[in-house]
Amino acid sequence: MSPTYEKADSGSGERRRSGKETMDNDRIEQILNEHQGQAGSLIKVLMEIQEQNHWLPREVLVKVSEKLEVPLSRVLRIATFYKTFSLTPKGRHEIHVCTGTACKVRGAQRVLDEVQELTGIKPGETDSDLKFSLETVNCQGCCSLGPMIEVDGKTHSKISPAEIADALKKYE
């Protein structure tokens, strides 16, 4: 399909998390076909694609617009409204730093500062070699674990700034 999908490819097949950098086009077609003509499913469709592909390339948004019969302007509006949707490729590893109140009062800011220092990126950014993406999240509902960060869905609980370098070392 479109070469855009290959942009985020990091090279080594081993390093690649499946479905992360190269889009599974069949799966996307399938999602679109399931909701053909259903304008009301717009958010659902974008979310399913985001979960599959980890970002929303422009070509895909155009397809969503055509298949669901929703003007592209509205597709773009929804795709840019929610922080969850990304219009640029994400890194191989997604770091989520919880900055909910409980984590905050237990020192989330220092944790976030340290993650930024180590990765060189700010929340919402991806580093240039597409290793890490960084986001802050509001509250994951596990306030007894704070401060906490999540890397690729794995929780590192009650983490201190000094432990972060070690935790991030494991990710290639």
Next chain:
Amino acid sequence: MARINSVAELEELRKGILSKIEPDKPCIAICAGIACLGLGNDRVISAFEEEIRKQSLETKVDIRATGCHGFCEKGPIVVIYPEEICYLEVTPEDVPEIITQTVVGKKVIDRLIYTDPNTGAKAVHQFEIPFYKNQSRLLIGNNPKINPKSIEDYLAIGGYSALAKALFAMNPEQVLEEIKKANLRGRGGGGFPAGSKWETTRNAPGEEKYVIVNAHEGEPGAFMDRALFTGNPHLVLEGLIIGAYTIGSHQGFIYTRHDTPQLRENIDIALSEAKEYGLLGKNILGSGFNFNVEVHLDVGIFVSGESSALMRSIEGKAPEPRPKYIRTSVSGIWNKPSNLNNVETWANVPQIINNGSKWYSSIGTERSKGTKLISLSGNICNTGVVEVPMGTSLKEIIYNFGGGIPNGKKLKAVHFGGPMGGSIPESLIDSPLDFDVLSKLGTSLGAGDMLVLDEDNCMVEVARYFLDFLSGESCGKCVPCREGIRQMLKILTDITDGKGKEGDIELLEEIAGVVGEAALCSLGRSVPKPLLSMLKYFRDEYEAHIKDKRCPALFCKELKKGEL
């Protein structure tokens, strides 16, 4: 699995399930609530599975991954039945010993049970642990007893008997009357009487009506709905079906967060099981009543928990609220009458129908009935989910259940309701948990998220934090909210940076007043609440920042520099 076509068949099925239960057979219930998951309880579960295999106990011992037990601070939690021995902070390394010593040998392992940090007293059972003792766990108490992925476990504890009673022994008017007499108030934050809301929707013109579970729970520090819904999805679903029958709705929606995969999975399983058994879909239990449920997901913005915004996003549109001179219960999704209640509100319904409004209204205070789930977090020894009768004092919650403030610090404030709530000082903690009392004090019970703040917290910074949070979560549709948040945030940031000016407090009050009056939706109108409550009780801290360039809590970095 066979479809159930009558109450008799339901009771027959229940009898069958109960007859298969061997009361003396050991069962290991492992908490799989969100906090325990974060602590790696999946490794604990696999360790149990492996050890049971190793010791060839597959037929002799059951394993149950359950919903949240509540005592999140001490997870992963494991309860061994039938003795109900409770082990805390269990690691995979403890597992072989638990099987050999406790499950087979019936001996208690001393180091894994609860030890009171103050008295050294031990507690073998969950109900003896101070955190659980004296709670009234009417809603969440069944979590350790059921596997949320199994409708049979829910049926075994009497599940869906309230639905059967409502459908066959009561007409919708009678159910409505019961809910109204129980004085069940909405648990999502507003505290509006649920019965009145149901009645408005029921009486609204139009054949098509909708019922909705608001499981959005976007407030930071709120995790009780997640604990309840993930751990016992059928309880909420049963309440919803009863509500739909009462209101005359045939289509329901569950609106929940996309980023809690376990909750999503448990809801999906519960829906498909209920459908297979004929508890959802056409002709429920042979009553002739039809009802379906669809799941919709929020994709991550706080404002989409607001009722009119939530309904827009169910329609597939951007979650922007609208003015509510016409209530959503009259004109909601696709402009049809739509009754929205929070998870905990729906979960209260089955017990009201089973036990009657008289029983229900005997619990709580004069105007706030029943129990309330509280998610306790912040500077507190025992973070977790607590369920107590309305009217319990905040002091009891903090000290008896929460275990007090860690690290020998002093309690400074209690904050309810997240970024739309308010803070009250330590001097007011004798106040009861009550919708009206708390709201008179300038805070609000909110959904029940109780944030405990110790002396090291700067109340200017906490207000700034909430506004910073809201600046990213407001939809931006109306000017007072969009611009008001931005300006208040700017002033507060300046104050915490040591650049506060004479007159800032007055200006903050003026902007807060306008936003509170003029914003479009309840989110916008509640934005100033934390700030105003803090100006009411902690004004001296704001003044110290501005006039003396001093942060009394020694939190604000820029001001600390001045001290040195």
